[in-house]
Amino acid sequence: NAGVTQTPKFRILKIGQSMTLQCTQDMNHNYMYWYRQDPGMGLKLIYYSVGAGITDKGEVPNGYNVSRSTTEDFPLRLELAAPSQTSVYFCASSARQTKNSPLHFGNGTRLTVT
């Protein structure tokens, strides 16, 4: 059982470049989330989705875009990379609303923007 899989594990971008962080889950979870974690900090929610075709902003959405065309996949897009987006990005999924079902996390993508 793979759970939540994120690719790539590491990436270095130059300022202004774009990239897509991939996330897929095989647990048939409706809810999916993207968080970022800065050094020594907790996780901050970027975007989330409650099902295919539905996405919503989290706490720090600026500079990012998401799509949810299937239940399994929830890619995160950076259009114009900036140094402030250097962080570790975690994708997560849950079966139901957070209050009823804990999140399952992937192992993260470490992104450096220089």
Next chain:
Amino acid sequence: GESVGLHLPTLSVQEGDNSIINCAYSNSASDYFIWYKQESGKGPQFIIDIRSNMDKRQGQRVTVLLNKTVKHLSLQIAATQPGDSAVYFCAESTGGGNKLTFGTGTQLKVEL
């Protein structure tokens, strides 16, 4: 704004001792709390959760205590082992349950 925070950034304990990790929250409307464990290079791993209608919940070697009066949450780990060394985060649900607010984390170090 509303926040969840931890009292101690680093906690060192001897192997076999009990560990207590504390967390303060400020949103009195929060009704669901979770503890996560994060090992180096990995994503957070669910440990235990508790709803606001409870004040204590036990798992395997772990106990979570919730004191709503003072908005305080704690994680107790019995007989701490080297494999327990990690960063521990508390988190609370807000806004109807689709979003979690995380604390900054406590580093637990287990000394042999």
